[in-house]
Amino acid sequence: MGLSTQTFTDKSALVKAFADEILNILEKGIAKSGRASLVVSGGSTPVPLFKELSLRDLAWSKVDITLADERWVDESHADSNTRLVKENLLQNKASSAHFVSLYSHHSDASEGIAEAEARLSSLSQPFDVLILGMGEDGHTASLFPCSEQIDEGLSLSSGRVCLAVQPNTAPHQRISLSLPALLNSKNIFLHLTGDKKKAVLQDAMQNHTEREKPITAVVNRAPVTLMWAP
Numbered sequence: 215m216g217l218s219t220q221t222f223t224d225k226s227a228l229v230k231a232f233a234d235e236i237l238n239i240l241e242k243g244i245a246k247s248g249r250a251s252l253v254v255s256g257g258s259t260p261v262p263l264f265k266e267l268s269l270r271d272l273a274w275s276k277v278d279i280t281l282a283d284e285r286w287v288d289e290s291h292a293d294s295n296t297r298l299v300k301e302n303l304l305q306n307k308a309s310s311a312h313f314v315s316l317y318s319h320h321s322d323a324s325e326g327i328a329e330a331e332a333r334l335s336s337l338s339q340p341f342d343v344l345i346l347g348m349g350e351d352g353h354t355a356s357l358f359p360c361s362e363q364i365d366e367g368l369s370l371s372s373g374r375v376c377l378a379v380q381p382n383t384a385p386h387q388r389i390s391l392s393l394p395a396l397l398n399s400k401n402i403f404l405h406l407t408g409d410k411k412k413a414v415l416q417d418a419m420q421n422h423t424e425r426e427k428p429i430t431a432v433v434n435r436a437p438v439t440l441m442w443a444p
């Protein structure tokens with residue numbers, strides 16, 4: 215439980231050190247179990263990391279990759295996290311990795327939950343590596359504090375792996391891993407850049423209100439390594 219922080223002079227130094235660390239964990243996972251699992255987040259922050267990872271040597275065909283959350287849009291949409299992963303991570307040396315999408319062609323995300331959960335059940339769990347991001351409202355994955363589904367998403371006893379989320383402060387319906395599904399990870403990283411995100415995290419950790427922010431709900435229940443650069 216709690217946060218340990220690795221601070222870097224710039225984003226490029228962060229990306230290189232972070233890629234080293236992820237590769238090291240995945241290599242050990244493959245050596246031990248034959249396969250390893252990597253759960254990534256979407257949004258803009260991880261793009262340089264995805265590009266760097268794609269250039270690194272690893273037995274990528276033995277790595278299963280999925281997302282912590284997905285916007286409920288077709289892969290052809292510019293906001294699709296699947297598209298982001300395919301265009302930036304599943305390239306070069308990492309093109310042989312096995313990607314498990316959370317998205318399916320149902321009109322409503324709630325109709326795609328069973329399919330997403332069935333697909334995820336094929337991955338080795340606990341996940342070897344989970345990389346979370348965070349929005350300026352303290353959301354992580356697509357556990358949005360503004361959404362009606364937040365209590366279900368943060369419940370440790372819901373029995374849910376995935377849930378459909380409708381944020382009020384961001385576009386698109388989402389599918390997100392639940393808090394217990396996120397916590398089912400051996401190594402949890404939070405990847406943030408910029409002073410604003412750092413301030414949001416510090417504020418969330420001070421917990422001014424009765425309700426925990428989603429990112430704090432993770433940090434309060436598992437060891438999390440913050441990878442931060444200005």
Ligand SMILES: O=C1O[C@H](COP(=O)(O)O)[C@@H](O)[C@H](O)[C@H]1O
Pocket residue numbers: 255256257258259260282283284285295346347348349350354355356384
């Ligand atoms: O909507 C999302 O936002 C967060 C943060 O994204 P960023 O663009 O500020 O890096 C992201 O972690 C999440 O996966 C994504 O769907």
